[in-house]
Amino acid sequence: MLSEFAFETVPLTEIAKRGLIAETTPHRPVVLIVDDETIIADTRAAIFTNWGYAAMTAYTAEDAIEIASVVPPELLVSDVMLAAMNGVDLAIAIQARVPDCKVVLFSGLPGSAEMVAAARCAGHDFTLLDKPLHPVQILAQLKQLKLGQAGTPRNQTFVKN
16 A cells, blocks of 8 residues: 655745755765675775765675665676676666666676676676776776766755754
8 A cells, every 4th residue: 555645845935944954965876886705895885985976785696686676776886706696697687676777797707708798688788897806997987887976966955954
């Protein structure tokens, strides 16, 4: 059963009188980073956070799917080789839930290119980068993907002061 929400409409002239202020926090694109090596996932998350993105980490594909169901990412950055589900299948599952999510996969194994190529033949366009992966490579890829820039303003909302 759907519940209905009722939000009061406040005229702009009443905003200051009611103690409301404009939210000025810049938009931070959500990036979901997945790697079963926690130190790698956490390090990448720290890098993305320093670049101004809202980084979330998952250490399993199952956790990543659960996170993406609650907080839809704009970008998935995942290792191809994960324990229960590979990164290509994870990317397909995430895009089924979040169709606009962009995907960057990385791997140090030669067979990964064939997995990504097979996904491309099935209509999925994923970027594959080779390990070891330097942060500059990721940043260059973000520019190519035209991922929403961190720090750009989003629609203005008002919050109670």
